[in-house]
Amino acid sequence: MKSGGVWYSENLTETALLQYKIRKLIFSGETPYQKVEVIDTYDYGKCLILDGKLQSSLMDEWVYHEAIVHPALLTHPNPSNILIIGGGEGGILREVLKHNTVSSVVMVDLDKDVIEVSKKYLREICGDSFEDKRVKLIFGDGRSFLTNQPNNTYDVIIIDVTDPLEGGPSYLLYTKEFYTVVNEKLGSEGLMVTQATSIFHSLSCFSRIYKTVSVVFPLTSAYRVEVASYSSPWGFVLGSKKFSPEFLTVDEIDKKLELRGIKDLKFYDGKTHQSIFSLPKHLRKKLEEEEEIVTDDNPTFMVS
Amino acid sequence: MKSGGVWYSENLTETALLQYKIRKLIFSGETPYQKVEVIDTYDYGKCLILDGKLQSSLMDEWVYHEAIVHPALLTHPNPSNILIIGGGEGGILREVLKHNTVSSVVMVDLDKDVIEVSKKYLREICGDSFEDKRVKLIFGDGRSFLTNQPNNTYDVIIIDVTDPLEGGPSYLLYTKEFYTVVNEKLGSEGLMVTQATSIFHSLSCFSRIYKTVSVVFPLTSAYRVEVASYSSPWGFVLGSKKFSPEFLTVDEIDKKLELRGIKDLKFYDGKTHQSIFSLPKHLRKKLEEEEEIVTDDNPTFMVS
């Protein structure tokens, strides 16, 4: 009876399947956009799953959420107006609000129901971020919303949408055309950061996003973290107009965190910053050699 | 994303695993005796699962429950007092109560909670049987209960306990000593019937139960049905003091069903009876050649 019971099955690829046993199925529902499940697992604790893909687990959501937020916000000298595209479960919002420089956060997500589910079942992730007065929630398509905003509106734009899948809702948020819009809407010291898929199972996807951001922004950095519940290291790409996160020293990071009033991080600090921005040799080579630019007409997809 | 989602995993053996996708997890709990789950599946509909083993699915619970009840009750000329050992979800009770000769049913089950779960989530199986005035529920060990009953108490005893597993709660309800007690408590025209495990994955278990019953009862019959949700044909053994089900003709069965006031069966009738008692050649050979008698000191277990 060792294997008996309720398990979650997740296709890492078409030929790799991860199954983890479920302690409790907390919520299961279908929104107009996707299937939403909250489960409690033995290995990863409570998890949010969208369309069969694990998005966040209590075991290490903080690795992902700290990693996507703090490098960009610390690199900006005074991040005040922030835009989050996606990020429905609220972990990014939680981290952004920790910066005492932030006066306004707009969060645009397609799926209102994910936020409701998070508020009801995943308070460990979102805390009371959604109730913060600095926050404005908008439900709709991130690209359309951004296109209609005035230029120079935001200091930092964080893009945390689902992986680019053929026929999926997100692949047009990984293109040169979209990053060009992002660039216009950022102030002169602005930065953007986007999740950039697995650097193992979809390495070419990662390097193409890097290449694409780099033809739009003057300064581009790729970094990666170990999100064990994703079963492979995960990539991020950061595009900046003026300042690069790569020139920040360990000490500067730690000092800036203090000045921003941030003391409670579990994953990120100066030394972590140094580690995640130091890519191993083969990844640097892959990024240097990448030539393909992702456009609306030539999109990239997760399996590549 | 074809395989993604919540699945139930069941070990048919240590080296064969069946996984079926779950539409909805309806109930999951732990009683003092076992893990109890009610799930809705795509292939078998709603299912009751005890300790990781599918017990009943709406897709074909009626095959199993009609098969364990009607051959014994029809073979008895006037079954009035019935004892059910196990059978917590109430499907056996439902079928027994259809016989207009029945005036009293005692049901002894170890686990009160299974009955509560069935009443709450599996009314399609138990109907309102548990509320029938002829029924008396007793919670406790079937063997102890029976041992303390007066002799000649029951017309038919139906034994539907979990498979005999090492360390499990049921293996002492498959022994010669136990069947001897059963024999004593039956009237002079009495019969007993027991589930007798898979005739594929645990064939020797089936034939040993047959052999063991046959050293206690004057007349012993083995039969099997196709319970597709069990993934293999399933065996039953019937021990009788006076009448054998094998001499009943197709027409006699159909007539008796009518006289008993039973019209709504889905699986069982005269022709079905003929089929399930006609074992294929290799099974008859296996039963004939079996020599091992199961005793308290020499129990049989499911994996054999």
Add this chain to the structure above:
Amino acid sequence: MKSGGVWYSENLTETALLQYKIRKLIFSGETPYQKVEVIDTYDYGKCLILDGKLQSSLMDEWVYHEAIVHPALLTHPNPSNILIIGGGEGGILREVLKHNTVSSVVMVDLDKDVIEVSKKYLREICGDSFEDKRVKLIFGDGRSFLTNQPNNTYDVIIIDVTDPLEGGPSYLLYTKEFYTVVNEKLGSEGLMVTQATSIFHSLSCFSRIYKTVSVVFPLTSAYRVEVASYSSPWGFVLGSKKFSPEFLTVDEIDKKLELRGIKDLKFYDGKTHQSIFSLPKHLRKKLEEEEEIVTDDNPTFMVS
């Protein structure tokens, strides 16, 4: 490390997956028509697998092969010329050749390589049947071959092709048009028999094949056997011009087997015959109520 190791995964349906552990992978190859694998498993012994579907296991291939051959051949008073369509591994051929009335067997299979694999790795199934002088092998499409044969050529035609799958090579061998051709090529006492898919996972497929045969042949019978390695009972449909297998008594069958010189069967005899042709009530009802006739323009598929 209980679950660790090499397993075979087979989709019973899109939402039910059976996995069995492999002791040894004996052969794996790709023919022009399909993927062919021979594996040794813990639960079913050596198995032939085509396109991911278990076709024959040593544990119970004889149940299937005896069941598809002997009812038809015993019902025919003097079966001499036999046609087998499909049946590549040679188990059907082996059983057909046991009848001392048989003087010629033509076997038409699409895939020469399956026969070579069987001769090399599955001698336990095919024995030396392929070397028998009465046998003529033809490689090609069964329907085309049969269409070009003279009328009244065969006494028995056995159709054992893969399940009817959309886009698969076999679905046009389950239609009224095809059975009409079969009927023409049979002698006046002739019979055909076809495998008719799972009676659990694809019950409608089974009943439609029955209905379709019944509009072409004067006498039609459906029967089913328990092939445990298929994880559900399996159906067959038999169409006959003059004699019905359902009127043969247990004793007649046993006598006929003796007269035909057949003594070594493991599964089939008179009593087995009685059992497999006695369908349970719900299956009889399903067959009676079926109205859909399968035609070239309105084919049936396994998932239905």
Add this chain to the structure above:
Amino acid sequence: MKSGGVWYSENLTETALLQYKIRKLIFSGETPYQKVEVIDTYDYGKCLILDGKLQSSLMDEWVYHEAIVHPALLTHPNPSNILIIGGGEGGILREVLKHNTVSSVVMVDLDKDVIEVSKKYLREICGDSFEDKRVKLIFGDGRSFLTNQPNNTYDVIIIDVTDPLEGGPSYLLYTKEFYTVVNEKLGSEGLMVTQATSIFHSLSCFSRIYKTVSVVFPLTSAYRVEVASYSSPWGFVLGSKKFSPEFLTVDEIDKKLELRGIKDLKFYDGKTHQSIFSLPKHLRKKLEEEEEIVTDDNPTFMVS
């Protein structure tokens, strides 16, 4: 038929199962010590599997093998005599031999057959290292062998044995007593390095190994790399008598690699070194707080 076919199942934990599809099963055998399998997979290429655990895949064995070898050998000013305990497939040997300072390598492995399998089926990993004249192979228990060596024999000792499992052959090579022996056998500038299990699924194991090495050696460093085919980041612990790898700068590493005549690395260089030795905040905290010392009487096991 998406999931159909031959898969490898690996328990990451008792409640997490990874399954990857097999393109070809190349070798499967049982040695006196373990089950050995070489398979070709879609996601990881060719893989060596011992007792159901993936040890090396062509996709990223070089990440692991470069990571376990070069930090220790570069930290030592002039590594000449090297001992490898375990490392049967030869990847470590291959990397060690790249250092032009190395004059002798002793490799002690329990299982001669693994080396034969590697030479026959995994030449992409071992190359012709086993034929190098500087190499001496010894078959036997690493701890016994080392105990009987003279003191001050080796410059670097690399320990790459299987994970510490209860009842397994390796858990006594993760104890204080063993590291004390290692320490004695190293020269005055000597270093040891050991694999230290998953830092996700068995984090406490990792931190206990760190703590244990640190009570034996004056200088101890922990580092980790991303071996995606292990499905989680992997830890290493390095104990040193005189020099610490943590004080080497990016440029020093790159210069030393050049001096040693090493140009063909895929994963490791100065920047990679910086990254893998910069542990994220929560790992540093875990190491600092660890108090448990592993001894022969108080061993640590993988699941903890």
